[in-house]
Amino acid sequence: MNEPLLRVEGLRTHFFVDAGVVKAVDGVSFEIRRGEIVGLVGESGCGKTVTSLSIAGLIEPPGRIVDGSVRFDGTELVGASERVLNSVRGPRIAMIFQQPRASLDPVMSVGRQIGQALKSGTGLDRSARRRRAVELLDRVGISDPHRRVREYPHQLSGGMAQRVMIAIALAGEPDLLIADEPTTALDVTVQAQILELLRELQSANGMAVILITHDLGVVAEIADRAAVMYAGRIVEECTISELYDAPLHPYTVGLMESRPAASQSKSRLTVIPGSVPVPLDLPVGCSFAPRCAPRVEGGLTVCTEQAPESVSPRDGHRVRCWLHG
Amino acid sequence: MVRYTVRRLLQAVPLVFGASVVTWILIHAAPGDPIVALAGEDGDAGYYAMMRERFGLDRPLHEQFFVYLGRLVQGDLGFSYRQNRSAVGVILDQLPATLLLMVPALAIATVIGISVGTLAAARKNSTLDNSARTATLLGHAVPVFWLSQVLLLLFALRFDWFPVQGRNDARTDYEGLRAVLDVAHHMVLPVVALVTVYVPPIMRVTRAAVIENLDEMYIRAARARGQSRRRVLIRHALPNAMLPIVTVIGSQIGFMFAGSVLVETVFAWPGLGRLLLSAILARDFAIITAMLLMLSVTIILMNLITDLVYSLLDPRVRHGT
Numbered sequence: 001m002n003e004p005l006l007r008v009e010g011l012r013t014h015f016f017v018d019a020g021v022v023k024a025v026d027g028v029s030f031e032i033r034r035g036e037i038v039g040l041v042g043e044s045g046c047g048k049t050v051t052s053l054s055i056a057g058l059i060e061p062p063g064r065i066v067d068g069s070v071r072f073d074g075t076e077l078v079g080a081s082e083r084v085l086n087s088v089r090g091p092r093i094a095m096i097f098q099q100p101r102a103s104l105d106p107v108m109s110v111g112r113q114i115g116q117a118l119k120s121g122t123g124l125d126r127s128a129r130r131r132r133a134v135e136l137l138d139r140v141g142i143s144d145p146h147r148r149v150r151e152y153p154h155q156l157s158g159g160m161a162q163r164v165m166i167a168i169a170l171a172g173e174p175d176l177l178i179a180d181e182p183t184t185a186l187d188v189t190v191q192a193q194i195l196e197l198l199r200e201l202q203s204a205n206g207m208a209v210i211l212i213t214h215d216l217g218v219v220a221e222i223a224d225r226a227a228v229m230y231a232g233r234i235v236e237e238c239t240i241s242e243l244y245d246a247p248l249h250p251y252t253v254g255l256m257e258s259r260p261a262a263s264q265s266k267s268r269l270t271v272i273p274g275s276v277p278v279p280l281d282l283p284v285g286c287s288f289a290p291r292c293a294p295r296v297e298g299g300l301t302v303c304t305e306q307a308p309e310s311v312s313p314r315d316g317h318r319v320r321c322w323l324h325g
Numbered sequence: 326m327v328r329y330t331v332r333r334l335l336q337a338v339p340l341v342f343g344a345s346v347v348t349w350i351l352i353h354a355a356p357g358d359p360i361v362a363l364a365g366e367d368g369d370a371g372y373y374a375m376m377r378e379r380f381g382l383d384r385p386l387h388e389q390f391f392v393y394l395g396r397l398v399q400g401d402l403g404f405s406y407r408q409n410r411s412a413v414g415v416i417l418d419q420l421p422a423t424l425l426l427m428v429p430a431l432a433i434a435t436v437i438g439i440s441v442g443t444l445a446a447a448r449k450n451s452t453l454d455n456s457a458r459t460a461t462l463l464g465h466a467v468p469v470f471w472l473s474q475v476l477l478l479l480f481a482l483r484f485d486w487f488p489v490q491g492r493n494d495a496r497t498d499y500e501g502l503r504a505v506l507d508v509a510h511h512m513v514l515p516v517v518a519l520v521t522v523y524v525p526p527i528m529r530v531t532r533a534a535v536i537e538n539l540d541e542m543y544i545r546a547a548r549a550r551g552q553s554r555r556r557v558l559i560r561h562a563l564p565n566a567m568l569p570i571v572t573v574i575g576s577q578i579g580f581m582f583a584g585s586v587l588v589e590t591v592f593a594w595p596g597l598g599r600l601l602l603s604a605i606l607a608r609d610f611a612i613i614t615a616m617l618l619m620l621s622v623t624i625i626l627m628n629l630i631t632d633l634v635y636s637l638l639d640p641r642v643r644h645g646t
Contacts, residue, residue, distance in 0.1 A: 058548055082553065090551030103546035105561050107639055117550040152640035168550055 442531025
């Protein structure tokens with residue numbers, strides 16, 4: 001039980017484009033245990049999605065995993081054959097995406113798309129698959145599943161499409177669900193419903209969830225732990241309560257401060273000065289150094305010379321920052 | 326669906342009518358006299374006059390036009406001066422020969438175009454893709470009459486693998502299977518020439534549409550539920566790419582009678598293409614107008630069929646969203 005379900009170590013995924021090498025993911029390490037929900041948090045472009053696609057082996061050229069390891073339940077996925085990956089994707093690692101409607105094939109019925117996820121390994125025949133698809137739709141809270149199973153994606157609302165995506169993901173009874181911004185494109189009320197559904201299914205199935213989001217509120221609501229990404233690296237990893245009560249990395253601190261809070265009636269939100277570095281041209285040393293106020297105040301010079309290693313100042317709390325190293 | 330079809334067919338009526346009127350006017354505005362073409366240049370003036378009277382060509386042009394219209398609405402497409410028969414009869418006689426070339430050529434071109442296009446899309450910028458694209462470009466660029474003649478010179482005259490021209494061997498009188506094989510043997514070169522014309526657009530459109538769809542998010546989602554590269558290509562990318570492919574094939578069928586002129590002429594194939602050419606040379610008005618009318622009807626019908634196929638292929642079209 002000590003062996004984590006997924007262990008990502010030193011993962012580097014680079015994109016070889018005409019302008020140079022985009023180091024979208026540059027040394028990501030984290031672990032996830034069975035039944036755990038981990039929020040992978042960061043601004044857009046920080047490498048969250050590329051990390052998740054790398055785990056599932058879905059990086060297409062010009063992108064390539066150049067280094068690192070993804071061990072899933074004892075199997076190394078980096079460099080694994082397409083056959084191995086095809087058997088892991090779906091039944092063991094399922095994914096849902098930011099744009100649920102665009103993630104469903106427009107010319108294939110909902111039932112058949114769920115059926116595809118059931119097909120591998122289950123040995124169900126056509127009518128059994130159809131029955132199972134109806135059950136799954138019912139399970140994710142879609143009303144009138146007998147009718148919906150015959151419908152096409154354009155007949156669904158965004159929220160319903162995401163429920164269908166979740167039904168597809170559940171079809172294989174996966175050990176790990178990667179949810180990439182599952183609620184970002186949805187209405188606020190629907191967001192809450194989808195999150196509630198995810199949490200409910202997670203506790204019923206005991207699957208682990210990687211929840212990728214830029215929304216700290218979402219993480220606070222359902223995750224056990226959070227990993228904060230910045231410029232292709234995880235800069236801080238801790239429990240949700242620590243994230244809120246005692247964040248260590250200046251970037252995390254900035255993120256927490258820049259949340260709009262209903263209790264405070266500030267006219268302006270706190271912002272982190274500067275912008276995310278272009279991944280083509282990452283600064284030497286710590287990627288956050290150019291935007292880091294505590295570095296300037298503390299007069300640290302090492303930040304711009306050498307990248308900080310990940311350290312663990314507290315048990316179960318890791319941070320990549322010279323201030324704590 | 327039935328209602329839609331009926332409505333579209335009714336909409337087509339004025340279109341076909343207009344097309345036939347324009348055709349008639351254009352042909353009569355063009356120089357040339359059918360009687361001179363029929364009876365020779367230095368004929369007897371009295372004979373010319375007699376023939377003109379017989380076919381109603383002595384009447385003023387506007388009267389002739391109304392006679393034509395009157396017959397048209399009754400479904401009478403006119404009378405061929407040259408063949409002394411109704412134009413429709415002449416055309417129906419030649420139609421099977423043209424279909425005999427067109428149907429296999431289009432079927433082969435569709436299979437080649439879609440499969441090579443899909444493979445090229447799946448392996449973008451590979452050797453296969455680059456060779457397929459080069460071949461397509463050549464196929465586009467080479468004039469079909471030139472290609473037909475080269476095929477003739479090379480494979481019929483030089484190597485003697487195939488008969489030179491015609492639909493069957495005039496020297497023998499085969500029956501049964503041998504006759505079929507003889508016709509098939511004659512078909513090879515013209516069909517190859519036509520396939521060369523038909524494949525490039527189908528392949529190009531297939532390749533482009535499949536590449537576009539392979540970038541869609543549902544492809545990644547399908548891969549994420551364990552579908553292999555191959556299954557994703559065939560079950561997801563290709564079905565979603567079918568609309569533009571069907572459009573191209575539909576328009577090729579629409580124009581197939583017109584497109585057969587050059588190939589049929591080079592291979593002396595007794596089909597509609599050759600009929601149209603000889604009718605133009607002979608100023609055989611009825612045949613020309615009837616054929617152009619048939620051409621416009623085919624194109625309109627193919628557009629309708631293409632639209633109906635859309636709704637079969639894409640639920641979004643079916644549900645009108």
